[in-house]
Amino acid sequence: EMIARRIEEFGGRAMPLRAVVDGADVIAPALSEVEWDALRERVSAEGLPVILPCCGAEGFLRRNHLGTQHFAHKPGAAACEMEGETIQHLQAKAEIVRACHASRYQASTEIPGEGWRADVLAWRGGARIAFEVPGGFLRLDACDYRQPRYPDGGGRGCCFFRKPPAL
Numbered sequence: 001e002m003i004a005r006r007i008e009e010f011g012g013r014a015m016p017l018r019a020v021v022d023g024a025d026v027i028a029p030a031l032s033e034v035e036w037d038a039l040r041e042r043v044s045a046e047g048l049p050v051i052l053p054c055c056g057a058e059g060f061l062r063r064n065h066l067g068t069q070h071f072a073h074k075p076g077a078a079a080c081e082m083e084g085e086t087i088q089h090l091q092a093k094a095e096i097v098r099a100c101h102a103s104r105y106q107a108s109t110e111i112p113g114e115g116w117r118a119d120v121l122a123w124r125g126g127a128r129i130a131f132e133v134p135g136g137f138l139r140l141d142a143c144d145y146r147q148p149r150y151p152d153g154g155g156r157g158c159c160f161f162r163k164p165p166a167l
């Protein structure tokens with residue numbers, strides 16, 4: 001019930017972790033609180049557009065009630081393919097990005113490829129890992145099907161489950 005209220009509070013809109021600000025790709029959980037606040041002030045002072053790559057709409061910087069830094073669609077934005085993403089999904093992606101950075105991997109969110117889209121794509125040198133945090137029920141056979149496609153056949157996939165699948 002609390003989650004439903006929070007989604008309603010956000011207008012039922014998706015809460016992406018990535019945006020393009022002043023021509024640069026910005027990953028919200030990769031910024032410290034100080035960097036986030038400075039960027040927010042700069043966007044406001046300079047009137048910089050915040051473009052959400054998920055749908056090309058304008059957005060803005062915000063923190064949710066858990067303190068997770070993310071971007072949000074401006075009111076009146078057109079429908080987005082990320083709509084319906086839950087706060088738990090957003091938190092999981094943010095934690096994965098932070099873990100990747102702590103492991104010296106570069107990471108970005110909502111990265112599409114041919115026949116796949118990674119919630120988080122991490123890379124270091126030639127290594128590529130596509131992380132998927134399903135919002136609903138994901139079966140093991142679906143993960144097996146996607147595995148050779150991540151990322152475009154040259155990397156590995158990592159699917160998280162709420163409940164481990166039966167072997």
